Amino acid sequence: MPLEFRGVVDEMLQTPNRPSGATPPPIRLSQNEMPWTPSAPIVAAMTAAVETSHRYPDYHRAAARAAIAGALGVDQDRVAVDNGSGSLLHGLARLVCEPGVHGVYPVPSFEAYKAALGLAGADATAVSLAEDGAMDLAAMAAAIRPETRIVYLCNPNNPTGGLIPVEGLREFLRSVPENVIVVLDEAYREFVTDEPVEAALPLLDEFDNLVILRTLSKSHGLAGIRAGYAAASERIAEALRRTSVGFALNGIAEAALIAAFSPEGIAIAEERVATIVAERARMVRALDEAGVAVLPSQSNFLFLPGDAGALMARFAEQGVLARPFPNAGGARVTVGLPAENDAVLAALL
Ligand code: PMP
Secondary structure, three states: OOOOOOHHHHHHHHOOOOOOOOOOOOEEOOOOOOOOOOOHHHHHHHHHHHOOOOOOOOOOOHHHHHHHHHHHOOOHHHEEEEOOHHHHHHHHHHHHOOOOOEEEEEEOOOOHHHHHHHHOOOEEEEEEOOOOOOOOHHHHHHOOOOOEEEEEEEOOOOOOOOOOOHHHHHHHHHHOOOOOEEEEEOOOHHHOOOOOOOOOOOHHHHOOOEEEEEEOOOOOOOOOOOOEEEEOOHHHHHHHHHHOOOOOOOHHHHHHHHHHOOHHHHHHHHHHHHHHHHHHHHHHHHHHHHOOOOOOOOOOEEEEEOOHHHHHHHHHHOOEEOEEEHHHOEEEEEOOOHHHHHHHHHHHO
16 A cells, blocks of 8 residues: 555645755845844853753753743743744644634745644635735634634734734734634744834733744744744643643753843844844835835835746846745845845845
8 A cells, every 4th residue: 555645745745845955045035034143142052051962951941931931021831932933833733623623824924824724634714915915804803613723813924024903913812712722923023113022912911812922033043043932821831831742942942042031132132133124124215215116014024016036036136035925926035134135125126
């Protein structure tokens, strides 16, 4: 008997794979990474952790959770950590999904929501963004059925960069049944300037079914280290911790996370985020002045509506690797160092 995969796996194998990273173009702006190497306190903490890496990390991740809890102002029993927020969003699907269960996710948005639901065995409904590129919360609420147990929101949305204001989120959460987990993916929250970074956190006290996901991959510039965290009700946070793949957040990544949440680590990250936000504004101004279409962004990337292939070709001429989104009708480019952003502008102006 030949080996057969599940349909959801076959479907994933039939979609185009990521391009090889073997010969990257000089300017890599396709994955929303930060352009700087990890800061000195983080490197020092990781180096020290290497010395004790013959031991398993603390199973309960008490120090990491305390560091996050302190920074967010929530109890550490309401925090779970894992090797990236990607792992947490899969873990959340596993908590509630099985055949017959249904989930809802936005498109275009982060592709992992569909994969998480499918691999967890759920049926899923994709809900298109509204005409203006904002998440269509009314349509998402309308897609909820009696079998729905989980809904993913991305705020700001990747790849379009728009923000759902906190009042919109509150109204949406009021309309969602209590037995539906609402995953609020805030991977890019630290780059938001339209409202305070912490604006959505009070919602955790109002809604026990809300989970906020964040990551060290973006604002803290640690994409290759793999660390992310969730804040939720105690019940959901404990379920996430106790069902995760044991020790997936390795000890070196955990040390990096703790250092990232030290006062020095936070100060360095904030300064770097401010630089990216200022560059974002500079680029949008230049594009607006030249009449080049760009979506308003509250994130560390810009979405350029247009023919994805033509945009990619223009970027390539300047040595820039961006990311095409043919289905969303455009291309996404990460905001990088000033000189890298100049190359992006040279491609577009
Ligand atoms: N959510 C969103 C919206 C993302 O864009 C990404 C990374 N591209 C992730 C989650 C996953 O981040 P990580 O697993 O690196 O924490």
